[in-house]
Amino acid sequence: MPSPADEPIPPEGIPAALAAELSDRTPEELRNTIIYAQELLQFHDETASPVIPGPNEEILRSTERDGYTEVVKRTTCADGCDDCxxxxxxxxxxxxxxxxxxxxxxxxxxxxxxxxE
Ligand SMILES: [Zn+2]
Incomplete structure (x- = not known):
């Protein structure tokens, strides 16, 4: 078991109640929560403007092309990992x-x- 000192700090933008709730969940429940959150994200993507970055995303370039938009995007993990x-x-x-x-x-x-460039 990890020690309490190693417990990750919730990122800004997460309601405290949700963070507290998540920190009490089992790994299996957390995995299912991620899947559910991804499904919710896809659902929201259908109406949200696609070029507005999420909390951990940075749009580096957005170019209108003939029939499509070219977007260059960089993402950062909420906790920050070695590859971020x-x-x-x-x-x-x-x-x-x-x-x-x-x-x-x-x-x-x-x-x-x-x-x-
Ligand atoms: Zn990362």
Whole structure:
């Protein structure tokens, strides 16, 4: 068991009650929480503007192209790991019509890119 001194400090932007709740969960419950959080994120992505960075993301470049938007994004883990920051990664964002109506922005991950221009 890790000692209490090693316990991670919750990042800013997490409600204290949620952080306290999470710190009491078992590893299995935490894994399922991550999966649930990712599903919620995908759900929100359908309406949120795709180019607005999340709390641990940094948009380095956003370029309108013919039919899509090219975005270079860098991400940082909430706790910060040895490899942080990650990226920059290149994505193509394309708005697609959904059969049930409306549109959805599809992020296509194209790989890591060099920062040098
Ligand atoms: Zn990291």
């Amino acid at each position: 920051p990650h990226g920059p990664y290149l994505y193509h964002l394309k708005e697609e019509s959904r059969p049930e109506g409306g549109t959805k922005v599809r992020w296509t991950f194209l790989g890591e890119v060099s920062l040098a």
